[in-house]
Amino acid sequence: MSRPDATPDPLILTLALDEPTFALFDGLRRRHFPAALNRIPAHVTLFHHVPGALEAGVRETLAALARAQAPPEVAVTGLRFLGRGVAYMLESEALSDVRGRLARAFADHLTEQDRQGWRPHVTVQNKVKPEAARALQAELERRFAPFRFTAPGLLLWRYLGGPWEERARFGFGEFS
Numbered sequence: 001m002s003r004p005d006a007t008p009d010p011l012i013l014t015l016a017l018d019e020p021t022f023a024l025f026d027g028l029r030r031r032h033f034p035a036a037l038n039r040i041p042a043h044v045t046l047f048h049h050v051p052g053a054l055e056a057g058v059r060e061t062l063a064a065l066a067r068a069q070a071p072p073e074v075a076v077t078g079l080r081f082l083g084r085g086v087a088y089m090l091e092s093e094a095l096s097d098v099r100g101r102l103a104r105a106f107a108d109h110l111t112e113q114d115r116q117g118w119r120p121h122v123t124v125q126n127k128v129k130p131e132a133a134r135a136l137q138a139e140l141e142r143r144f145a146p147f148r149f150t151a152p153g154l155l156l157w158r159y160l161g162g163p164w165e166e167r168a169r170f171g172f173g174e175f176s
Contacts, residue, residue: 008052012157012164013062013102015044015074015095015120016171021149025088028124032086032136037127039163043155044090044120046099049111052158059168061105062154066170069098071150074120079137079144085126086137095120095151 017025025042050058072094080087099118103110125136153171157164 008055008158009161010052010159011047011050011055011058011167012045012159013047013050013058014155014157015046015151016153016155016169017042017044018149018152021076025122025124028140029122032125032128033123034127042122042124044122046102046118046154047106047110047114049114049159050106051109054109055156055158055167058106058156061102062156062168062170065098065101065105066154066172069172070094071152071172072098073148073150075146075148077146079140080121081133081137082123082126083133084128084130085123085133086140087121087123090120090122092120092151 022042029038029042072092074090074092074095077089077091080089096118103114106114124140125133151172153169155166156168156170158167
């Protein structure tokens with residue numbers, strides 16, 4: 001789908017989550033994100049907006065990087081209050097390195113938002129009253145225990161004005 005000016009809709013790049021981690025975060029998102037606003041699955045955004053006209057080159061770059069990259073281990077370290085929502089915070093030196101290499105590759109095409117500092121997270125609630133977000137954060141913190149997962153790859157999406165369309169998957173490692 002494209003906008004009326006025939007410019008392809010932008011691309012979004014996210015981290016693929018392993019099945020148990022995705023099931024956990026997506027279940028929380030479906031339970032706590034306002035249903036009318038929850039148009040996309042749980043995700044870790046690496047880039048919010050890469051020009052859609054660059055899709056072929058973006059795919060080539062992602063495929064080459066993913067093939068040469070061992071699946072990064074990611075630590076889920078805690079929760080963060082977002083003002084009107086809650087997110088799980090993530091840390092991974094290997095993943096930060098992947099994002100940094102991609103940021104350099106896409107540097108001429110990144111928006112201001114994607115040029116800013118990157119704090120990886122998974123949003124499980126947003127666009128609610130601050131009191132509801134604080135209550136959920138307190139509930140989730142009572143049960144929280146840090147854990148790790150291994151990310152299997154990258155997902156490329158096309159932004160369709162709300163919902164996203166999956167365009168490609170890129171597995172990490174030679175044999176993914």
